[in-house]
Amino acid sequence: MLKAMQAYLISVQGPNRSGMVAEVTGLLYRQGVNLLDSSMSTLRGEFVMMLVVQLPEELAAESFENLLDGLRSEGLSLNLRELSPSEAGQRSAESMPNYSLSVLGQDQTGMLYRFSELIASYGANLTDVHTQLLDGSHSPPLYAMILELHLPAHKQAQQAELLKVAISKLAAELDLDADLHPLESLEI
Numbered sequence: 373m374l375k376a377m378q379a380y381l382i383s384v385q386g387p388n389r390s391g392m393v394a395e396v397t398g399l400l401y402r403q404g405v406n407l408l409d410s411s412m413s414t415l416r417g418e419f420v421m422m423l424v425v426q427l428p429e430e431l432a433a434e435s436f437e438n439l440l441d442g443l444r445s446e447g448l449s450l451n452l453r454e455l456s457p458s459e460a461g462q463r464s465a466e467s468m469p470n471y472s473l474s475v476l477g478q479d480q481t482g483m484l485y486r487f488s489e490l491i492a493s494y495g496a497n498l499t500d501v502h503t504q505l506l507d508g509s510h511s512p513p514l515y516a517m518i519l520e521l522h523l524p525a526h527k528q529a530q531q532a533e534l535l536k537v538a539i540s541k542l543a544a545e546l547d548l549d550a551d552l553h554p555l556e557s558l559e560i
Contacts, residue, residue, distance in 0.1 A: 477548030
């Protein structure tokens with residue numbers, strides 16, 4: 373019986389510059405490390421990566437961590453965490469978004485908190501969050517949020533419309549535009 377390869381979560385952060393993704397993924401490739409999932413984004417001048425990787429059987433975790441030290445010397449902050457077998461397994465249904473909420477309006481403290489609290493109160497799980505303070509030509513500036521969420525199948529029929537009404541009420545209270553809509557499933 374083959375021994376299962378161990379999975380790890382790597383978080384990488386550093387000042388955004390050309391070639392960062394190639395540098396990190398090149399190191400993984402040269403060591404035979406399989407990239408399972410990733411999320412990468414630029415936040416202001418910082419580039420942030422989260423990678424779920426699987427080490428080949430012949431690469432010890434300690435050796436891999438030593439290889440990552442080379443990236444640290446390039447000015448990147450790294451964190452490596454071993455995943456449990458259940459964390460490393462296939463994505464759960466709760467991690468697959470089936471609704472998207474877009475919000476736009478004048479920036480105000482607590483926008484993300486208020487909407488995320490509301491979403492949680494309806495039993496939905498946030499799976500991806502993108503926020504951005506838009507150009508400074510408005511005073512106060514405009515703020516945009518795109519929240520992807522998973523509403524469990526057994527709650528979709530009854531909860532989706534109730535959640536949509538609650539989101540509209542909160543958006544009106546905060547003088548924001550908000551739209552909740554279902555996502556089509558993507559099968560590859």
